Amino acid sequence: MRQASRGAGAVVAVAMSAAFCVVSFTARAQEVRPKAPDPPLSPGSVFVEKDGEALFTRICQGCHMVDARGATGAGTYPSLAGNSNLQTGAYSVAVVVNGQRGMPPFGSEMSNDQIVAVVNYVRTHFGNRYTDAVTVEDVRAARR
Template sequence: MESLKIVVAAVLALMVSPAIAQSDAELMFANPSKLTQTDGEDVYNAICAGCHMRDGQGAVGAGMYPALANNTNLEFPGYPIYLIIHGQKAMPPLGDVLNDEQIAAVVDYIRTSFGNNYPEETPVQDVTESR
């Protein structure tokens, strides 16, 4: 229950802030080791859905959160891996929040969901090498 409270607070903070620095992301996820989800859908729902929406359609509000649905930028896993680790614009860097297995799992999830059909699995080693 404690980890759920941390995740909910983090998602709400993300929706309010258009851009945040690495240290801010670390503060929002006060204890990243408590985020124990390793299933891609669970990680997506806990971290990503607050901005990209549960259906992957994206949103516009405090920032512009691109749609992941039918997104050809997801064809190659290196692109979402880089963005998740390093962030870009309103996307906070989550490299210190998620471990390599969680990142690979969420990349696989978004590449095979929301109308995307890129079924090749993302090797955890690709995430490790992108850090």
């Protein structure tokens, strides 16, 4: 009888040891798991990015390129770098909201704040130095 009880204790000890190893391994595996990279494009039909750089990176650079110098190929994507058309903030906002020629309108996919963020970002980067920031009121006017 005493031997049977020792056998049961040993089985329980082995089982507990194995369970501890599994829990310990699982916890360690979760600790070293790398963070998933951000998707290259904004997911869904409504954009979630909030700041101008993220909006440009996920939405605009697909056509206007990483350096905002545009491209020619299957279509013509104008350069935004050093672009004098961006001098007028209202023009820039109207193009983003309503689209123009081959550029689709983004007014229904972006909030007023997102449009302000991306337009102000493009107007102050890529060799553009237009410091008169567009506002939410400018976007509301373009939506009318």
